[in-house]
Amino acid sequence: MKVTPVNNTHPDILALITTLKMAGITTIILMLIGTPLAWFLAKMQSRAKVFIEALVALPLVLPPTVLGFYLLLLFSPQYLPGQIWQQATGQQLAFSFSAIVIGSVLYSLPFVVQPLQKAFEQLGDDLLEAAAMLGASAFDRFFTIVLPITKASFITAASLGFAHTVGEFGVVLMIGGNIPGETRVLSIALFDHVEAFDYAQAHIISISLVISSLVLLSLIYLLNRPTKNKRINQRGLIDG
Amino acid sequence: MAELALNFIVQHDDFLLSVDEKISLCGITGVFGHSGSGKSTLLKVIAGLEKQAHGTLSIDNDELLNSATKTFVAPQQRNIGLVFQNSRLFPHLSVEDNLHYGQKRNKNCVLDFSEIIELTQLKPLLGKAVTQLSGGEQQRVALARALLAEPQLLLLDEPLSALDDRNKITLLAVLEKVKQQLNLPMLYVSHSLDELQQLADNLLVISSGKVSHHGDIHEVIHQLTTNNEILHQTSLSLTVKSHLPEYGLTSLALGEQQIFIACDHEPNKAKKVRCIIAASDISITLHEPIESSIVNHLFGTITCFDKSDKQVLLTVTCSEQKFFVTITTWSAKRLSLTIGQSIFIQFKANAVRSLR
Numbered sequence: 001m002k003v004t005p006v007n008n009t010h011p012d013i014l015a016l017i018t019t020l021k022m023a024g025i026t027t028i029i030l031m032l033i034g035t036p037l038a039w040f041l042a043k044m045q046s047r048a049k050v051f052i053e054a055l056v057a058l059p060l061v062l063p064p065t066v067l068g069f070y071l072l073l074l075f076s077p078q079y080l081p082g083q084i085w086q087q088a089t090g091q092q093l094a095f096s097f098s099a100i101v102i103g104s105v106l107y108s109l110p111f112v113v114q115p116l117q118k119a120f121e122q123l124g125d126d127l128l129e130a131a132a133m134l135g136a137s138a139f140d141r142f143f144t145i146v147l148p149i150t151k152a153s154f155i156t157a158a159s160l161g162f163a164h165t166v167g168e169f170g171v172v173l174m175i176g177g178n179i180p181g182e183t184r185v186l187s188i189a190l191f192d193h194v195e196a197f198d199y200a201q202a203h204i205i206s207i208s209l210v211i212s213s214l215v216l217l218s219l220i221y222l223l224n225r226p227t228k229n230k231r232i233n234q235r236g237l238i239d240g
Numbered sequence: 241m242a243e244l245a246l247n248f249i250v251q252h253d254d255f256l257l258s259v260d261e262k263i264s265l266c267g268i269t270g271v272f273g274h275s276g277s278g279k280s281t282l283l284k285v286i287a288g289l290e291k292q293a294h295g296t297l298s299i300d301n302d303e304l305l306n307s308a309t310k311t312f313v314a315p316q317q318r319n320i321g322l323v324f325q326n327s328r329l330f331p332h333l334s335v336e337d338n339l340h341y342g343q344k345r346n347k348n349c350v351l352d353f354s355e356i357i358e359l360t361q362l363k364p365l366l367g368k369a370v371t372q373l374s375g376g377e378q379q380r381v382a383l384a385r386a387l388l389a390e391p392q393l394l395l396l397d398e399p400l401s402a403l404d405d406r407n408k409i410t411l412l413a414v415l416e417k418v419k420q421q422l423n424l425p426m427l428y429v430s431h432s433l434d435e436l437q438q439l440a441d442n443l444l445v446i447s448s449g450k451v452s453h454h455g456d457i458h459e460v461i462h463q464l465t466t467n468n469e470i471l472h473q474t475s476l477s478l479t480v481k482s483h484l485p486e487y488g489l490t491s492l493a494l495g496e497q498q499i500f501i502a503c504d505h506e507p508n509k510a511k512k513v514r515c516i517i518a519a520s521d522i523s524i525t526l527h528e529p530i531e532s533s534i535v536n537h538l539f540g541t542i543t544c545f546d547k548s549d550k551q552v553l554l555t556v557t558c559s560e561q562k563f564f565v566t567i568t569t570w571s572a573k574r575l576s577l578t579i580g581q582s583i584f585i586q587f588k589a590n591a592v593r594s595l596r
Contacts, residue, residue, distance in 0.1 A: 127328055129322075129324075133287060133316075136341075
């Protein structure tokens, strides 16, 4: 997963491309892992549920550098995960694009799992049982009942996962370093400019991030306005 | 005739449902019980929505559950329909798409879509969003949706309990038409005997997690009455003799005698009218009350005399039909009633309840 550096590309544009690529791939992986995990948590009744929920939520409270520190150790060739990766791919995992994607997935996981889990819990079993009694298999029920009804939560989860990954700094710094075209993302480029007292360039990156994040979050809130969802009474319509 | 064979237990924390019963799948079998008796759990086991069931369950030779061989057929593969208490329509689909949901997933459908729409009177609602429907309309859509999936057995879990009286009567009439036109066996769970008495051919009673009675609906209601398990009542199924539109009365044949009931429109003469008379609404006279405003007086014989604290439950047989009558011990003493005595029972036309 190498980003090919183009010689005459502006370093900040290159950082933007790296950032978007990292956030895009991370979001796809997050949706693929987060959806079954959220489903599992929503349906789980065992006592271990609280522990798994806490584990998923950990990145919300932990300094990103703590996560980054442990990942750095695990990714290095001295530890088993790093060794396995090196044997399988022939490349070192630490300070690679793959490393920052794996780090981002863990770091943004709660932003995807929590809205989905809440949506699945609200949906309940009533409509799914009704669909089963009409002959729909589990996959069929997911695509014809769950997905259309919780669509807004899926969009929210993906957007939050994406936005949060764009905004990360600590984890990337610890496990990615600062390799242009590979691990140098916008937040790190910004840090570089400030360190070099290049405030003009720092301003450009900062204000673009502020505006684009604001636009994205506004869209999410627009999508989740209560009027959109309140009509859908998941427990069956007669009660409502 | 297909047969549903049940032999299982379901154990929750402080609740045990234990059933060993064979139900012949023909017409409508009512399942009656008080809340918490386990009647809804029974339906869930048959539907496959209750994972805790241990034992066996089969329809003819089709094994749907067998704990010994770890057989468990998933609900979507059982070809059993279920109409829930709350309609559970899919809120993101239109009425029409809700109706097609089950039909699309049925590979060998033979039922005509428009025929079912006609039967359930849904034509004007097809284009609507399900959120625009009233409770009664929602239940009719839910019923049609289940019918269109063409199940081999239809389960109904208190389908009328969330509806007002007017909607109850509409849906009851629809259910009765469905019963006549489609050859579809149904299991109908309810805590309302009135509802079941209108529709069901057989009645299965569940109390405290066990089947206590199972048989012909009228016989079971009479057993429950003599056992003091329900409000004492007489359950009847009689043919229409004539209709008197100017008085709003219909007369029903009871052997040589007749019973008048209040009825605004002429009932269908081809089928029997089902009605219930509460035992407390019937009184006894020793001579025929010719000069009385009470229209119904039947000649009969006291066949059973069951005295309790302050009242007496009499069984009076009139033209081979049992009637249950409760009177005070004071009246029983005053009239010196005894078994074998010939008397008249009398009740108003309005005392005869019929849900129509």
